[in-house]
Amino acid sequence: MHPIFRPFPRFLLEICIAGAGIWAITAPDAIADKRANEKNGRDLVAAAERENWTAVRLYRNRGVEPLVDKYALWLDYQRRGTKGSFGEITAFLEANPDWPRQRELQRNAEAAIDETVANDVLRAWFDANPPISGPGALAHLDALRANGATAQRAELAPHYWTTLNIDRQTGSAILRRHGSLISRSDHEARLDWLIWNQNHGAARRMLERVGPNSSALANARIALLRRTPGVDGAISRVPENLRDAPELWYERLRWRRRKGKDDSARDILYELVGIRPRPEKWATEGRILARRALADGHYTDAVRLVSEHGLTQGFEFAESEFLAGWIRLSFLAEPNAAETHFANLYDGVRYPISRARGAFWKGRAAAARGNEALARDWWQRAAAHPATFYGQEALRALGTPAPQFKFALPSDPEVRAQFLEHELVGLVQRLYSLGADASLSTFLLQLAGLADSAEERLLVAQLARETDRPREAVRAAKRANQLNNVIGAAGYPLWPLPEIKENGPLEHALVLSVIRQESGFDRRAISSAGARGMMQLMPATAQRVAKDLSLSHSRAKLITDPAYNIRLGGSYLERMLKRFEQSAPLALAAYNAGPHRVTRWIREYGDPRKDDIDMLDWIETIPFSETRNYVQRVMEAVPVYRHLLSDTQLAAIGTTPLTRGAVNP
Numbered sequence: 001m002h003p004i005f006r007p008f009p010r011f012l013l014e015i016c017i018a019g020a021g022i023w024a025i026t027a028p029d030a031i032a033d034k035r036a037n038e039k040n041g042r043d044l045v046a047a048a049e050r051e052n053w054t055a056v057r058l059y060r061n062r063g064v065e066p067l068v069d070k071y072a073l074w075l076d077y078q079r080r081g082t083k084g085s086f087g088e089i090t091a092f093l094e095a096n097p098d099w100p101r102q103r104e105l106q107r108n109a110e111a112a113i114d115e116t117v118a119n120d121v122l123r124a125w126f127d128a129n130p131p132i133s134g135p136g137a138l139a140h141l142d143a144l145r146a147n148g149a150t151a152q153r154a155e156l157a158p159h160y161w162t163t164l165n166i167d168r169q170t171g172s173a174i175l176r177r178h179g180s181l182i183s184r185s186d187h188e189a190r191l192d193w194l195i196w197n198q199n200h201g202a203a204r205r206m207l208e209r210v211g212p213n214s215s216a217l218a219n220a221r222i223a224l225l226r227r228t229p230g231v232d233g234a235i236s237r238v239p240e241n242l243r244d245a246p247e248l249w250y251e252r253l254r255w256r257r258r259k260g261k262d263d264s265a266r267d268i269l270y271e272l273v274g275i276r277p278r279p280e281k282w283a284t285e286g287r288i289l290a291r292r293a294l295a296d297g298h299y300t301d302a303v304r305l306v307s308e309h310g311l312t313q314g315f316e317f318a319e320s321e322f323l324a325g326w327i328r329l330s331f332l333a334e335p336n337a338a339e340t341h342f343a344n345l346y347d348g349v350r351y352p353i354s355r356a357r358g359a360f361w362k363g364r365a366a367a368a369r370g371n372e373a374l375a376r377d378w379w380q381r382a383a384a385h386p387a388t389f390y391g392q393e394a395l396r397a398l399g400t401p402a403p404q405f406k407f408a409l410p411s412d413p414e415v416r417a418q419f420l421e422h423e424l425v426g427l428v429q430r431l432y433s434l435g436a437d438a439s440l441s442t443f444l445l446q447l448a449g450l451a452d453s454a455e456e457r458l459l460v461a462q463l464a465r466e467t468d469r470p471r472e473a474v475r476a477a478k479r480a481n482q483l484n485n486v487i488g489a490a491g492y493p494l495w496p497l498p499e500i501k502e503n504g505p506l507e508h509a510l511v512l513s514v515i516r517q518e519s520g521f522d523r524r525a526i527s528s529a530g531a532r533g534m535m536q537l538m539p540a541t542a543q544r545v546a547k548d549l550s551l552s553h554s555r556a557k558l559i560t561d562p563a564y565n566i567r568l569g570g571s572y573l574e575r576m577l578k579r580f581e582q583s584a585p586l587a588l589a590a591y592n593a594g595p596h597r598v599t600r601w602i603r604e605y606g607d608p609r610k611d612d613i614d615m616l617d618w619i620e621t622i623p624f625s626e627t628r629n630y631v632q633r634v635m636e637a638v639p640v641y642r643h644l645l646s647d648t649q650l651a652a653i654g655t656t657p658l659t660r661g662a663v664n665p
Contacts, residue, residue: 033063041068045434048075067427068434070096075439078104086112090125098424100446103132110136119143134166134174141178157181162189168205188214192247195221196278217242224251231255246277253285262292266301273308283309283316290323291623295604299331307341318354321345325361330617335368351482352385360390363397387487387640389632393616405643408486412455419459422447432467444472448479454486461490471520492640493521495534498563500570506577509641510584511570513634514591518569523562532558535569542568545575583609584638585619585631592630593622 041064047055053076060072077084077092078101084092089109093102110133113122122143131137137160144153157178160166166174175182187209194203200222207215216237223234238248249268256265269286276282286305293302306324311317325341328334339362346358363378375397382394386403395403419425428443444464451457457480464473470493477491495515500506518536519525526532532539532555539555545568546553557564573591580586580598586608590598601622602608608618622628 037063037065037068040064041430042434044068044072045431045436048072049436049438053079065430067423067430071427071431071439074099074101074105077108080108082108082112084108084112086110086114086117087121093129098422098446098450100442106136107133110139113139119146123147123149131160131164134164134170137161137164137166138170138174138177141174145177153178154181158183158186158189161186162193165199165202168202171205184210191218195225195247196281198225200226213239213242217245217248221248221251224248224255227255227258246272246275250276250278250282250285253282257285257289262289265289266293266305269305269308274310276310279310280314280316283311283320287316287319287323290327294327294331294621295623299327303327303332313348318345318349321348322357322361325365326617326620329361329365329368330614330620333368335365338365338368346381352391352485353388356382356385356388356390356394360394360397363394367397385485387481387485387636389636392636392639403639403643405487405640407489407644408454408458408480415453415455416459419456424450425463428463428467440467440469441472444469445475448472448476451476451479454480454483457483458486458488458490461488465490465493471522471525474516474520487640489644492516492637492644494644495521495562495566497570498567500567500574506570506574507638509638509645510634511566511573512641513637514569514573514588515566516637517630517634523565524559526559533565533569534562535565535573537565537569537572541572545572581609585615585635588631588634589619589622589627593624593627 040059040062044056044059044064045068047053047059056072056075060069064072073084073092074096076082077089082089086109089105089112092099093105093109099105106129110131113135117139119142122139126136126140126143131140137156141153141157141160144156157174158181161174161182187206188211191203191206191210191214194206195218203218203222207218210218216234216239220231220234220238222228223231235243235248235252242248249272253265253268256262256268265285266289269282269289272282283306286309290302290305293299293305303324306320306327309316309320311320321341321344325338325345328341329338342358342362342365346355346362349355349358359378359382363375363382366372366378367375379394379397382391383398383400385391386395386405392403424443424447428440428447431440431443444460444467447463448457448460451460457476461473461476461480464470464476473490473493477488480486480488481491492512493516495512497508497511500511515521515534518531519534521534523534525534525536527536530538532542537545537558539558542555542558542565543553549568549571551564551567554561554564558568559565573587576587576590576595577584579595580590586598586602589601601618605618605621606613608615619628619631622631
């Protein structure tokens with residue numbers, strides 16, 4: 001039995017029934033109460049959607065079923081401005097460790113501490129749950145002082161001071177009551193931490209608490225970070241013995257890179273190999289500069305900038321190792337050295353997309369030096385991930401005509417039964433039946449995070465699909481694929497498409513793949529940039545396409561009428577295909593970044609539609625990481641959709657409704 005999923009506590013229902021009093025409830029009364037609870041629950045959910053917390057409390061007081069009542073408590077306790085007490089919120093946290101937004105709940109509990117909370121209670125809580133906020137740190141230190149825990153207080157005061165975001169008022173209180181335990185070096189450490197985290201205001205307030213030398217260094221770093229006038233003067237005021245501080249050089253590096261002074265920025269990276277605090281931040285700078293050097297034809301410089309990153313894992317490690325290997329192979333003709341980088345990448349990552357990428361390119365490097373057997377071995381490793389872009393490219397390299405996808409269906413009855421008993425599963429189903437919207441995604445993503453097997457993640461994906469949350473279904477299915485290459489049909493939603501054939505019919509698999517990447521089939525999606533609906537159209541683009549199609553333009557319909565959105569988005573995609581001679585990678589890059597940019601990239605990097613420019617190299621040369629990822633993620637979904645669309649039985653996988661039996665409210 002998987003311990004991550006705990007059944008809904010049935011005793012809550014028993015308590016609710018017992019709490020009705022000593023009078024027996026007749027059957028008609030019970031039915032009336034159930035109907036009243038149903039109405040109150042629906043009204044409560046509607047009020048919560050409007051963030052009308054007064055109404056939420058009103059309907060809760062009128063009576064709702066226990067699970068909806070707990071949901072109302074969670075809504076209140078996790079929001080800003082909650083009236084919940086420290087005791088109430090911490091009791092909820094301890095009783096409900098699986099519920100989402102645990103950090104927000106803890107932060108609100110710490111903010112609710114007042115003089116009524118006993119020191120022993122605070123000490124016991126914080127010993128088990130270290131503070132995450134200034135008020136929590138202050139309360140813990142106060143409790144330790146009251147209990148005479150001198151050694152523990154002396155250890156924790158500097159730790160909290162140098163690792164937590166603390167507002168001005170709370171910081172002043174900490175220094176008044178516990179400042180004797182915080183040294184000047186602790187103040188300097190906090191100042192350094194704040195600058196690394198770009199908290200300028202709090203950093204400036206710390207300047208008076210450090211010595212003049214540290215203050216001058218911090219002022220120079222802040223000036224460079226903010227690109228304020230007079231940075232040369234700020235640097236000149238830094239004492240000689242601190243001018244070679246790596247943290248100062250880092251800000252000088254960023255300042256030069258953002259000012260376009262790439263040559264001198266590169267020099268800093270070359271000089272500070274092996275002495276870089278926060279190496280992941282330096283790696284980011286190295287990667288940006290390497291891309292620029294590559295565009296300028298400085299291939300040796302580009303490799304050097306990403307080869308000495310000092311990392312062993314994480315996003316920047318993976319990107320740096322790939323970039324170093326790819327440049328050595330594709331631009332410097334150094335396949336042996338390239339293989340080392342690709343092997344490092346493969347060994348240092350866990351997820352299918354990255355492992356397929358490392359294995360495919362290591363195979364290419366082996367092939368480039370004439371070792372076909374080794375190349376095929378590595379392509380076989382990449383091909384073990386057939387739902388990924390480079391897994392599919394490996395299959396092509398091996399001469400396999402088409403990927404063979406095995407769609408997984410949750411089949412273990414014990415796992416399924418236990419999943420259906422989980423409290424949050426019941427809550428999602430109940431909230432959906434009551435008309436909830438905003439919170440459903442939060443709880444579905446929480447369930448996906450709790451799931452510790454691919455089977456459980458596929459069940460979450462199925463639940464998301466049943467509750468009209470296709471985006472969360474896609475996310476959960478992607479997480480399932482991260483374990484054992486499981487491919488869930490719920491992660492590839494189907495949708496009826498309008499006919500789009502201005503210049504010939506547009507392939508449905510391609511349109512569905514674009515929608516999956518753009519919005520996850522969320523018809524109401526609106527991006528931070530203002531793109532709207534299923535195919536994430538910018539209003540101006542939609543208006544222009546609608547006019548060309550002799551359709552009336554409606555901004556509102558972009559998020560209320562999926563067929564309208566897909567009609568316009570599909571037509572725009574079809575135009576990109578026509579413009580770039582039916583090259584899907586170029587058309588997709590244009591859909592994401594704009595056709596004018598793709599035209600410029602073709603001019604600068606070459607035309608991959610011609611034999612002398614490799615399409616994979618061209619895709620990896622795209623300067624925008626978002627667009628590189630977009631092209632690959634859409635392209636890898638197309639074969640999966642082709643497979644689904646060709647088999648109606650496969651397309652129906654996972655459509656059997658989930659049922660909760662006796663536990664279902």
